[in-house]
Amino acid sequence: MPPLLKIRAERGQMSAIERRIADFILDNAHLLRDYSSQQLASALGISQSSVVKFSQKLGFKGYPDLKYSIGQDVARSGGGPSSPPPTNDGMDGFSRIAKALQASKAAAEDETRAANPQADIERIVTLVDGAPKLFVYGLGDDGLYAREFAMRLSLLGMLVVHHADPILMLANLSAARPGDVMLVFSEFGKLAQLSMLSRQFQDVGGKVVSITRHTANPLRAHADAALAVCAEDRAPHVAQVLYRSSLQSLLDFVFVLLCEANPDRNRQLAVNLERIEHLLDT
CATH class of the missing domain: 3.40.50.10490 (Glucose-6-phosphate isomerase like protein; domain 1)
Structure with a gap:
């Protein structure tokens, strides 16, 4: 199972600290390659061991293994943060909403299949x-x-x-x-x-x-x-x-x-x- 999908699925039964780590990873998956376990811990104000334990609880050997797997996941899905389309792309608001919804539905259905x-x-x-x-x-x-x-x-x-x-x-x-x-x-x-x-x-x-x-x-x-x-x-x-x-x-x-x-x-x-x-x- 893709790591980001696994994190979303198990978030509901995580501790408060684990949810903070999960939310940060889900929101910043495309930037995770630039974070060491210590930098991630510092950004969240938690211990480095908490990051390591979080990775191991998900079934990875450690944080580097988790980071590598998420990097592959991001690359497969098109790699990059979701952002609103530029206003000068030639589409009006109606067309942008239609295109964004179509893409979101396709992504959700792909995740459901996985x-x-x-x-x-x-x-x-x-x-x-x-x-x-x-x-x-x-x-x-x-x-x-x-x-x-x-x-x-x-x-x-x-x-x-x-x-x-x-x-x-x-x-x-x-x-x-x-x-x-x-x-x-x-x-x-x-x-x-x-x-x-x-x-x-x-x-x-x-x-x-x-x-x-x-x-x-x-x-x-x-x-x-x-x-x-x-x-x-x-x-x-x-x-x-x-x-x-x-x-x-x-x-x-x-x-x-x-x-x-x-x-x-x-x-x-x-x-x-x-x-x-x-x-x-x-």
């Missing part, structure tokens, strides 16, 4: 494709994506139980059996009722797949498998747009893999789409 290794995606596709029943659950905004994905799975001929109400979903757990799969949508993965539903589902032998941000959170920690969404931006409204874009891209990929993995699913999709078209034409 955060979900092929082996993990393939395991989730196998679990979903082989499940006798699928339970799909999400609250609030997450419920919108849960509902849409549940509908798409139904078009593939899968038996899907979907609810946006925790009480109704809890009642439906009585129908869960070993081998069934629950997909739980939760951007931050911290709602207690989601964790409770997941544990009860696992108690009857079901498998839980969490869909959350690429952060350390209770839901993701206790799930049998996880899909992680990357969407970082200083502006909250842009971060929300990036989350929706990256989540949709990830779900689209899983859906296509399900169609490719099982020709019967693909045929059933064609049949159902034809039936829907006929219904709309009558």
